[in-house]
Amino acid sequence: MTGTLKKWLTKIFKLYSGKDRKVAEAVHMITGGWPGNIQLYKLAMKHSSMANENAQGVKESNERLEYLGDAILGAVVAEYLFCKFPYKSEGFLTEIRSRIVNRETMNRLSKKIGVGTLVEYDHSTRGSISPKSLYGDTLEALIGATFLDKGFKWSRAFIIKKLIIPHFDIEEIVSNNLNYKSKIIEWAQKANREIRFDIVDIEEKNHLKKFTAQVFLEDKPLGVGYGLSKKKAEQDAALKSCDLLSID
Amino acid sequence: MTGTLKKWLTKIFKLYSGKDRKVAEAVHMITGGWPGNIQLYKLAMKHSSMANENAQGVKESNERLEYLGDAILGAVVAEYLFCKFPYKSEGFLTEIRSRIVNRETMNRLSKKIGVGTLVEYDHSTRGSISPKSLYGDTLEALIGATFLDKGFKWSRAFIIKKLIIPHFDIEEIVSNNLNYKSKIIEWAQKANREIRFDIVDIEEKNHLKKFTAQVFLEDKPLGVGYGLSKKKAEQDAALKSCDLLSID
Numbered sequence: 001m002t003g004t005l006k007k008w009l010t011k012i013f014k015l016y017s018g019k020d021r022k023v024a025e026a027v028h029m030i031t032g033g034w035p036g037n038i039q040l041y042k043l044a045m046k047h048s049s050m051a052n053e054n055a056q057g058v059k060e061s062n063e064r065l066e067y068l069g070d071a072i073l074g075a076v077v078a079e080y081l082f083c084k085f086p087y088k089s090e091g092f093l094t095e096i097r098s099r100i101v102n103r104e105t106m107n108r109l110s111k112k113i114g115v116g117t118l119v120e121y122d123h124s125t126r127g128s129i130s131p132k133s134l135y136g137d138t139l140e141a142l143i144g145a146t147f148l149d150k151g152f153k154w155s156r157a158f159i160i161k162k163l164i165i166p167h168f169d170i171e172e173i174v175s176n177n178l179n180y181k182s183k184i185i186e187w188a189q190k191a192n193r194e195i196r197f198d199i200v201d202i203e204e205k206n207h208l209k210k211f212t213a214q215v216f217l218e219d220k221p222l223g224v225g226y227g228l229s230k231k232k233a234e235q236d237a238a239l240k241s242c243d244l245l246s247i248d
Numbered sequence: 249m250t251g252t253l254k255k256w257l258t259k260i261f262k263l264y265s266g267k268d269r270k271v272a273e274a275v276h277m278i279t280g281g282w283p284g285n286i287q288l289y290k291l292a293m294k295h296s297s298m299a300n301e302n303a304q305g306v307k308e309s310n311e312r313l314e315y316l317g318d319a320i321l322g323a324v325v326a327e328y329l330f331c332k333f334p335y336k337s338e339g340f341l342t343e344i345r346s347r348i349v350n351r352e353t354m355n356r357l358s359k360k361i362g363v364g365t366l367v368e369y370d371h372s373t374r375g376s377i378s379p380k381s382l383y384g385d386t387l388e389a390l391i392g393a394t395f396l397d398k399g400f401k402w403s404r405a406f407i408i409k410k411l412i413i414p415h416f417d418i419e420e421i422v423s424n425n426l427n428y429k430s431k432i433i434e435w436a437q438k439a440n441r442e443i444r445f446d447i448v449d450i451e452e453k454n455h456l457k458k459f460t461a462q463v464f465l466e467d468k469p470l471g472v473g474y475g476l477s478k479k480k481a482e483q484d485a486a487l488k489s490c491d492l493l494s495i496d
Contacts, residue, residue: 048455054335056335058335058336058337059337063337063338064330064336064337064338064341066338067326067330067338067341067342068326068327068330070326071322071323071326071327072323072326072327074319074322074323075319075320075322075323078315078316078318078319078320079316079319079320079395082312082315082316087302087306088306088312089306089307089311089312090311090312090314090315093312093315094315133454133455137454147327152400152401152404153400156400206297
């Protein structure tokens with residue numbers, strides 16, 4: 001144990017100096033790997049409010065890395081769910097992916113794993129920066145940096161082993177899916193308002209029935225949902241109505 | 249040459265038989281690689297109108313592979329543009345990516361490289377299937393199949409070397425971006441008609457401004473366009489107006 005610690009300390013003291021060492025240690029803690037190209041990770045932490053113009057007149061911030069990381073994260077989670085649910089439809093996979101990867105979850109996760117403490121931004125502009133996007137964007141930029149630094153396989157392992165598996169209960173996310181109807185009914189009861197679910201259309205195609213459900217709040221139409229069963233269409237309509245009413 | 253041909257023929261006759269051979273040859277022609285798991289590629293060619301239910305009661309079609317391929321394609325093109333344009337903003341990269349990867353371009357490309365001849369779909373339902381999405385979706389499913397069969401690196405090389413570089417003139421896509429406004433103004437001058445560009449909306453979100461531009465032809469509204477700068481929104485609106493007026 002002491003040997004390992006000594007080796008570890010020697011390594012980081014040899015490789016990085018000063019401020020870089022702090023970043024390298026943090027990246028190691030978060031991703032499980034030591035940075036190869038430390039500059040990538042430093043850039044990933046730099047919010048556009050701290051950007052300097054480079055020789056080409058381009059503002060250097062984490063926005064490009066965020067664009068890349070977002071695409072890599074999307075692909076990795078797509079594959080992860082594809083393999084985890086071999087018998088589920090692409091509609092299901094798309095839905096679950098969007099429940100895992102969205103602004104809110106990424107922001108929460110980013111703060112939870114300590115990315116928040118590393119972000120460099122201009123505190124004087126804080127009022128105009130949504131902290132939600134600040135942290136989530138930085139996590140995506142960090143994913144972009146690991147991808148460029150260590151390649152797809154490594155980056156995939158980081159995303160799955162360090163981000164998805166420990167921080168998302170996929171089974172719960174899937175089953176939560178079925179609770180929107182109860183959620184909105186509960187909300188209506190508390191608010192003492194009348195809510196109603198109607199099946200407004202049934203379309204038959206290729207021996208499949210496609211149901212359209214509509215939620216009404218005191219006869220005012222809210223969300224419309226679709227599904228291959230009444231239950232699914234109602235859940236979909238309930239989900240959309242929850243969004244419309246900002247119930248979460 | 250004859251030796252290579254013989255080796256080639258022996259290989260495919262040994263590996264694949266009957267209908268599989270036809271699929272294997274087509275996949276080789278399109279992707280440059282021989283299928284490892286031929287079933288993946290056969291599934292990629294199967295439109296949902298031809299789906300059979302498997303033992304788990306799931307319809308087996310290319311829709312799941314399309315979901316996966318779409319994510320992989322997005323990530324590969326994101327990285328390609330990231331590296332190709334090291335000094336461009338993420339707004340530019342996002343814009344150019346959406347010009348390369350969209351339903352129309354994927355559909356056109358799919359037919360051009362011969363994926364169209366391989367698609368299996370129920371011809372009796374053709375009226376209800378948009379051919380546009382049929383071909384593009386199958387190409388995305390094929391990308392999903394190569395990714396599962398041969399991994400990310402191989403799939404990336406296929407996408408870049410066989411799809412992007414030979415079929416997209418990126419420089420032209422980038423510069424085309426800037427020419428629609430001049431084009432429509434020139435057309436209006438020749439036709440002696442009055443044309444006007446207005447910025448009708450500016451939405452601010454995540455430190456980015458999203459502009460909405462509207463083209464008016466003698467006060468009659470034409471195309472509406474969006475972009476992260478006034479110039480881009482106007483170009484987008486101009487492009488859509490050119491389409492509406494059949495100017496090319």
